[in-house]
Amino acid sequence: MRPSEFQINGFPVDGVVPKHETQAAEFLKKYPDFDGRGVVVGILDTGVDPGAAGLSITSDGKPKFKNIVDCTGAGDVETSKVVDAKSNGEYLEIEGLSGRTLRLSKEWKNPTGKWHIGSPMNDFDKKQEWSTFGPVDLLSYGVHVYEDGNITSIVTVCGTHGTHVAGIIGAHHPEHPELDGAAPGCQLVSLMIGDARLDSLETSHAFSRACAEIVKNKVDIINISFGEDAGLPNQGRVIELLRDELSGKRDVVIVSSAGNEGPAYTTVGAPGGTTFDIISVGAYVTGNMMQAQYNLLKPVNDTPYTWCSRGPTLDGDVGVSIYAPGGAITCVPPYSLQNSQLMNGTSMSSPSACGGISLILSALKAREIPYSASSIKKAVTFSAKSVRSEFEIGMLQVIEAYNYLVETKDTIDRDVSFKVSGPQGNRGIYLRESADFQEASRHTFTVSPVFYDGQESLKAHFEMQLTLSATEPWIQATEYIMMAGTGRSFAIRVDPTSLTPGFHFGKIRAYDAKSQQRRVVFEIPVTIMKPFEVTDNTLSLKSLTFEPSKIERRFITPPKGTTYAEIRIRPLCKLEASSMLWICTNQLLPQTKHKDSSSELILGIVENEVTSKTFKVNDGYTLELCLAQWWSSLEPMLLDIDVTFHGIKSTAGQSLCLNASAGYKRIDCFSLKKEPFKPKVVFDRFSDSYRPVSAVIKPLKFRDVLPDGQQLFETVITYKFDIKEKTEVTLKFGVPEHMYDNGFNGIFFMLFDAQKQLIHYGDMYPRPHELSKGEYTVRLQLISVYTQVLETFKDVPLTLGRKLKKEITLPLFANHIDFCDNKKADYGNATIALDRPKSFIIGTDLSADIYPSDVNPHSILMGSMKFNDKSSIPASMFLPPKVVEEKATTEDENEENLVRLEVDILSKLKGAEKDKHLKNLLSMHRKSLPVQLAKLDNAKDDQERLSTVDMILSLIDVSALSQYFSNEAKTSELAVKNVALENKMKEEKAAYIKALQVKSEVFSRQSNVDLEAFGKTVQTLMNWVEDSDTKLVNAKRALYTKSGQPALALQSLLKALEENGNSREGDVKTLLQEAITLCEELKWPFWKQVFEKLVIKKAPPYGYALF
Template sequence: METGTGLVRALIAAVEHKCDLINMSYGEPTLLPDYGRFIDLSNEVVDKHRIIFISSAGNNGPALNTVGAPGGTSTSIIGVGAYVSPAMAAGAHCVVQPPAKGMEYTWSSRGPTADGDLGVSISAPGGAVAPVPTWTLQSRMLMNGTSMSSPSACGGVALLVSGMKAEGIPLSPYSVRKAIENTAASISNAPEEKLTTGNGLLQVDRAFEYAQQAKKLPLVSYRISINQVGKSVPKLRGIYLRGGNACCQTSEWTVQLDPKFHEGASNLEQLVPFEECLQLHSTDTSVVQIPEYILVTNNGRSFNIVVNPANISSGLHYFEVYGIDYKAPWRGPIFRVPITVIKPIALLGEPPLLSISNLRFQSGHIERRFINVPFGASWAEVTMRTSAFDTPRRFFLDTVQICPLKRPVKWEAVVTFSSPSSKNFSFPVEGGLTLELSIAQFWSSGIASHEPTCVDFEIVLHGISIDQKVSTLDGESPLLIVARSLLASEKLVPVGTLNKIRIPYRPVECNLSSLPTDRDKLPSGKQIIALTLTYKFKLEDNAEIKPHVPLLNNRIYDNKFESQFYRISDSNKRIYSSGDVYPSYVRLSKGEYTLQLYIRHENVQFLEKLKELVLFIERKLDKKDFVPLMFYSQPDGPIVGSGTFKSTVLVPGEPEAFYVGPPSSEKLPKNAPPGAVLVGSITYGTVSTFNKKDEQNHRAPVSYSISYTILPSKVSSIECAVSLLSTFVVMMILVLVLDHQFRITIRVHSPDPDTFCTAYICALDFVSYMLRYILFHAVVHSLFGLRCNQYKLLQVDDKEKGVLVGTKSIPEQLDEEVRDTKIKFLSSVKQLTEEDKSAWSELVVSLKSEYPKYTPLLSKILQCVLQKGTDGDKISHEKEVIAAADEVVGSIDKEELAKYLSLNSDPEDEEAQKFKKKIEETRDQLADALYQKCLALAEIESLKSDESIEVSAKDIFEENYKELIKWVDVKSAKYGTSTVLREKRCGRPGTALKILNDLIQNESEPKKKLYDLKIQLIEEMGWNHVSTYEKQWMQVRFPPCLPPF
C-alpha cells in the first residue's frame, strides 16, 4: 500500500516538475476529516502551487459515511465516485441485458463526511478494459473501482486544462473545480442521491464552455466553516444531524464564508476590489430558513441558518443552501452548504425488534433503514429471507455507526442467494448511536431477469451491559464484573481467554538525521528530518509476532507525522518483515532480532519527543498455551477453588455480579518476563439464532478486552538479605546520628549533665544497643537462618567426591565471589592493541597460578581465545585454540565425571539437583573443548596442503572426535559440524552434505559458516549449478548491510 514517505516525495516531485494535475487512487478510513500532515501538504500544493488534485472517493459503499481519505474527506482535493453506464455494462462487463440508465457502482463510497461535507465531488466512469503490466502475461484486463474513476476524471480534466491553456484562459484549481461541478450531469433527481453521485457525471465539453465564459472572473474559492450557535465545537464543513434530539428540534447555525485566493495574489489588484453580491437559496424553505442576500468581500462574511427537522419523516433527507451571483446567475452555485438529516426510528418490544416485509429489489436498488439503538444494546441479530426470483441474487449488507473521534463502526457482508431461502447474521452495535442498515442488490445481479427479489427482513437488538469494557486483572486479586440487561432477559455465559502476550520495549538507540535534499526537501524550502529508533528483542521459541506502536499505528492520512515505517532483521542483517501504519504478524524463528522504526517530520522538536517511544511486541500464543479465565461467585474463589460461576439469566433491571480470577502461575506461558501483558477477550452473551452444532457462532459477536500483567518472580533469599542489610545499615546510621545529637543537646542545655542526665544517657545507650542487637540478628537470621539451605555448597574432596561436608564459611564464600568476579572480568578485557594483549596474557597467567586446574577458568580462557580473532596468522590462532582446549580437557577427571553422570539423582533432593547441574556444566565444558579442538584441527588441515599434513595430526582429529562421541550426540545442532568435517575428511561428501542440511534446518538463526561449508562441499562434488544457486541466495541470507529506508 501507499507509505507516507512515498506520498510526500510524490508531492515534491509534482511541484518540481510543474505538473498541472495529480491523480491519486489510494485512500483509507480516517478518524478526523480534512486533518493530517499529508492533507496540510496537499493544501499547500493546491493553494500555493496551483496544482489540481483529483483522488478516489473509496470502494466501501453502499452505506453512507464511507468516503475515505484523502479524496472524500479533504477540502482541496476533488473526490470522484464510480459510475457505470449502459455502454460500459454491455461492452466492458458483458452483461446479458444492460441497465436502461447509468448508475453508481454498488461498492462506490458515499458521503457525507463526519463533519457534514458532501464527500463525493463528481462521478466518472469507474471501469475499463485497461492496459496492465506484461508480467501478468496479458496486455489488458477488465478493472473497476474508484481507482479507475479517479484517473478517468483526471484525464477528462486534463483535456479541459489543455483547452484552457490553448485559449489563454487563466488556470486555477478553483476555477477548474467550479467549472466541472457546476456543469456535471445529474444522475438522479432525488436530493439524497447527491451523497452518492456528488454533483453529477463529469461533462468535459460543458466545463470548457463554462471556463470560456468565466475567464475574466476572479480566481477565488469559498471556504466554509460552520458551528452551531451556542456551542464551541470544532468548525464543520456542513450540517449533519444524525439522530438524537437534534433531529427533533430547531437549531441555528452560523456559516462563515471566507474567499480563498491563491498565495501571491495582489492586494490592490485582486483582494481590495473583490466584492460579490450573492442571492441565497434553500432547496426546502420549510426545513431550512436563510437570509435572502449577502454581500461578500475579501475579508469574508457570515450568516445564520435555521434548521427545523421536526416535521420531516423518518429516514434520510438532504438539503442544500447555495449562493448565486446576483449579477451573473449563469455561473451557478458559487458555494454550497450541505445539510444532511437522518431521522431514525425507535424500536419497540422486549427485545427491541424491527420487522420489514415485502421489500422489492431490482439490480442496483438500495434500501436504507436508520435505527435509534437504545443504551444497553451491544449486538444485533438479523434474519434475511428471500423469495420470488429465478436467477441467483447477490446482496451487499452494510451497517454504519458514527462515533466521535473514531473511524466509522462498520460491519459488512456479501451474500449470494442461489434460491429462495433465509440467512442469519449477527454483528456488534454501540448503544446510544444511530445505526444505518443498508441492503443493496448488486448492480449486475439479476440484471437479465424481470422478476424483482422479494425480501423480508427482521432485526432484533440484544445487549448485556458491562461496567468495565476494558478490564485489567491487578496482581493476584480477582476482578469484579457487574453485568446488566437493560432491554430483555439475556443468558449470561462468560467465556474468556488470554491468547496473546504483549511485551514493551524502549529503544536502545536513536538517531536524528537530515535527509538528502534531492528528494526530501519540501517546496517551501524546509528540510525533512528522520528519526530512526532501534529496538532489540529476543524470541526463545518460534513465534508469530507483530510490532505495535499505539501512538502512531492505524493512521496514515489523519496523522501529523508524515511517515512511519519499520523493519525486522536478524544479526546477519537479513530483513524478515517490514510494515508501516498497519503492522502485520510475521512468523519468526528462535533468536535475537532488531527492529528499526523510521519516523519523518520537518519539525525536529516533535521528533525529539519520540526518542523514548515505547514499542510493543505482540506475540500470538500457541493454542495449547492459551490461558483460560475462570469465573467465580465469591472473592476467595480463586484461592479456595470453589464457587465457580458458570451462567445465569439476566432479568432487566437486576444486576448480576461475579469475579474474574487471575490465571494461576502454572498456566502462564513460559519465557514471559515480568511486566509483560497477557491480552485476551471475554464474551458474555449468546446468539439466539444459531446452529447448536456450531459452537463458534454460539458466542455473541461483541467481545471485551481484558489484560493481565505478569507479576515479578519470587524474590530470592539473597535479594531479601541484601534488602535487609541495606535497611540495617541505614538504621544503624540513623541510631548513631540521633544518639550523638541527644548527647550534645543534653550536655548543652542541662545545668548539671554529669549528675542530672546520667540515668537518661544510660537508658539511651541501652536502647541504642538493643536496637542494633535486634537489627543485626534479624539480618543474620535472614542470611543464615531461614534460608541457610540455599547456602549449603558441595565440597568435593579428592578422595570422596560428592560427599556433603557442610556449609561453607563466610570467608570461603567471599573468596569464591572474588574468584568468579575475576573470571567474569577476564572476558570483558578488550584486546585491541599489543599492550592490551600483553596485559590480558599476564592476567591469564596470574589467574592460572592462583586457581590451577579450575575448569570454569580454563573454559572462559578458551572462549576468549575464540573471540579475539586471528590477526592474519590463522594457523597460529588455531594452535592457540588447541592448546586452550587441551588445558580444559586436562583439568577434568573424566572417569569420575562418567561415574556421576551414570547415576540417577533424587528429583526431590534440592542439594542433589544442584550437584547434578554442576556435573552437567562440567560435562558441557569438556564437550565444548573437544568440539573446538576438532574444528581447529580441521581448519589447520584445510589451510595446509595435503602433503604438509602429518599422519599424526590426522590421528589426533580422529582420537579427539572419538572422545567427543563418548559425551554428547555429535549429530545435534550444537556439535554436528564436527561430524560434517569428519565425513568430509573420510571422503564421504554426500553424507556430510546430508548432515549439514539437517543442521541448517534445525538452526534458529542462519550461520554463515555453515552455508560456506555447504557451498564448499557442493563444489567438491562438481555440482556447479547448485553452487551458483546457493551463492546467489547468500546475498539474501547475509546481505552486506541493511537497505536504506
C-alpha cells in the same frame, strides 16, 4: 440468441473505454486538436509501465512519458562504493559488491579512473530510456541517479493498477483510436506512491516526494486512484500538501477516487472524498459498459456501482463531487502476459474524469483562457448532468464544463475557493444522532475567499454581493450577504423536528446577485439522517422488494445496552440462482475510521434458505442499516428481514484491564434481555515493550525538500530483541495508526536479523510476521519538517506481540468466599436477563508454572472476556513479580559461592593480572568446576584446551548425571524439588556438554585427527543435546568433512545455518563460503551458484538496507 437470429452488429466498443457518458468523445470530435496536447498529467499510483500497449507516443508524436519516478524508495540501490580499475590486457577489471570481478572495455572514457558499481543507462527524464529485465519476465524499468551517483533508483511498477489508470486517461492506439483513453494527446508523469515492500500500499513519505516531483515536472493535473479511511477529514500532513501547496498555491488540478466502501453513507475515503478542493469521483456503470464489459444476460438501469462510497464526510461535506464511468478494458503491463484487462472501481472513474478534464485544460491552455484548480472544480461540479443522486451529484460533462469556464472567465471569483467553516470547522451540517432532533438548531458559519501569500492586493479589492437560498423549507438562512476578502459569518437554522425518520438533504446556495444566470458561487450542504427507536429490541422489515442496485436504508437508535445484533433474512420468492445481497452497517464514532465502526456482509440469498449473521453495535450512536441488491444480480427478491438487538455489558466497560498482583477482580454484568451466560477470561497472546537503543535525527537529501522549500528531517530509532523459538510476532509503535490524517510525513520500519539481512518491513499498520529463533534489530524511520516533533518521539517504545503456545484461562468464582476456598464457578446453562444481573470473581494470581518461559513480569497478557459465544470484550493483564524462593546455604555452598565470586572477578581482569589471578585460583581450587571452566575459556592453545577438558570430565560423575536426568522425566509434578541438587546437576550437565563441544572443535582443527576418537566424542555429544542443537550440528559437520563425506557435511552445514544463522555470534558468510567449497568438491555447479547468491543476501556487504 438463436443461431438463426445471429447477425454481425459489431462489438460495442463504446463501452470498452467509455467516453460518451462524460462527453469526452463528443468533445474530441468537436475539438480534435484539444485532445490533451500541452497537458501534463501526473499519475500517483503503483507506477506506470512505459512498455504497455498504447503508452508509447501521444497523438501528435511526442513521447507519452515525460518521466517515471519511484517516490517510495523501494527501488533505491546504494551505489556509493567507488573502486579503482586495474588493467588486465585488453580489459579493465573492477571488483563488484558481491566480490565478483567485472570486466570493462578500455574504450570507455573515465578521466578519474574511478567507477561506480552499476549498469549504464540515462535518467529517464533525460532521454526516456527504459528496458526490461529479460524476455521471460518482461518487467520494464528505468533509472534515476541521485546524490552524485551514490543512490541509483531502479524504477519499476509494483502492480498493474497504475498502468490501467494511465490507459483510461491517455492511451493512444494510432491504428485503433476507439481504444484510446480520454485524452490521447496528453503526456504522463508516473509517480509511484505504492510501495512494493508493502504490497503496493501508499506511504506518506512517497506522497511528500511525489508533491515535490509534481512541481519539478510542471504537472498540470494529477490523478490519485488511491485512498484509505480517515478519522479526521481534511487534516494531516499529506492533505496539507495536496490541498494547500499543490491545489491552492500552484493550481494543480487534483482528481481522486471517492472510495469503494459503499453503499452505506459516510464511507468516502481520504484524500479524494474528504479533502477541500479535490475533485472526488464516484463510479457509475452504464448500458454501454454492461454490454462490453460484463456479459449480462439482460440489461439493467444505469446506476452508481453498489460498492461506490457515499458521502457525507464526517464534517458535513457531500464527499463525492461528480460521477464518471467506473470500469474499463484497457492496457496493463506486459509482465502480466495480457494486453488489456477489465478493472472496475472508483480507481477507474477517477482517471475517466481526469482524462476528460485534461481535454478541458488542453483547450483552455491553447486558447490562453486563464483557470485555477478552484475554477475547474466549480465548472465540473456545477455543470454536471443529473443522475438523480440523493446528494445532487451529477455525471461529468466535458463540453458543458468547458462552456462554463469560457462564460465565467472574467468573473471576480473565477480563481477563488471559498472556505466554509462551521462549528468545529465543519464544512456542512450533518445531523444524525438522537440528540440532534429534539429541537431546532442554529449553526454559525464563516465563509471566506481563500488567498495565499502574494495575493494581498486581490484580497484587499475582493467584494461580492451574494443572495442565499435554501433548497428545503426546514432550512433557513439570511437572504443577502456582502462578501469581502476577509469573509463573512452568518447563521443557518435547521428545524428537523417535523421530518419523518430517514434521509433528508438540502443546501444553502449562494448566488452572484449581479449574475442574470443565477450562477452558484458556493454551497453549504445540510444532511439529515433521522433515526427511530425500535420496540422489544427487534426491528422487523416485512416483504421488502429488491431489484438490481436497489438500496433500502434504516436509521436506528439502538436500545441502551446493545453490544451486537443478529440479522435474519428469509426469501419469500422463487429464485433461479443465488442472488447477492449486500448488508452494511455504519455508526459514526468520534475520530474513528469507518472500518473500525462498521460491518459489511455480502450474502448469497438462496430460495427457502434462512440466512443469519451477527454484527457489532455501539449503543448511544445512530446505526445505519443499509441493504442493497448487487447491481448485476438480476433476479428481483422479496425478503423478510428481522434484526434482533442483544447486549451484555459489565463494570469493566469496553475493555477489561487486570493487575495480576491484585489477586482477584469482581465483575458485575447487566443484560439487555435474557441471554445465555457463560463468562470466560482467556488470553492467547502476550506482548513485551522495548525502549530504543539509539535515535539519530538528521536532514534528508534533496528529494525530500517540499514544494514550499521546507526540508524534511528523519529520526532513525533502533531497537533490539531476541526470539527464543519460531513464532508469529506483531510489531507496534507508539505512533498513530493513520495514513492521511497523521502528523508525520512518513512512518516506516525495517526488521533485520543478526547478519543485517532484511527480514520484514512495515508502516504504521501492525501486521503479523513469522520469525525464526534469533537476534533482531528494528530500525524505525519517522519523518517530519519539525525536528522538535522528532525529538519528542525519539524514545517511543516498540511493543512486540506474540502468540502464547497455550491459551491461559483465568479461574472464575461465584463470590469472594468461593475465591478463598478455591471453589470454581460452574455456569452450565446459566442465563442473564434485564432484571437479573450477574456478578463473578476473576482470580488473577496464577502459579508461575502456568506462564511460558518467554513470558516475564514485564509482559502483558492479551485476550478477551467472553460473556457467551457471541458477546465479548478485549482483555489484558499485567503480570505479577516472580516468586522469590528462600534457600538456606551450607558452609560448602558458601565456599562455592566465594569461588564463583573469584571467577567473576577474573572476567574483569586483563593480561598478566588475569593470568596471576587464574593461577592462584587453580592452586587453591584445582578441583572446582567453575575454576576449570574459567581455565578452559582462557586456554592459550589447543593442547591446553584438551588437558583442561580431560580435567573437567574427570570432575563429573557421568553415571550419576545420566541417572538424574533419566529419572527427572518420571518425577511427579507434585514431588518436592531438591533445588540445590537440581542446580548442581544442571551446572554439571552444561559443563559436560561444553567440554565435549570444545573437544570436538579441537579435533576439527587438527590436520591428522584421530577419527575414531573424534567420532566417539560426537556420538557422546549426540546423547546429551537435541539433534538441532548448534553445538552438535557444527561437530557433525566437522567430523563429516574430516572423514571425506562432503554431502553429509553439507547437510550438517545447512542445519547449522538454520539454527545459528540468525545469531550475532554466527558467522553466516564463513558457513556459506564453506558450503561453496563443498559444492565444488561435490561438482554441484548449480548449488554453488545458489550459495554464492545467498552470501550476498544473508550477509549483505552494504550493511542495513536503505529506507
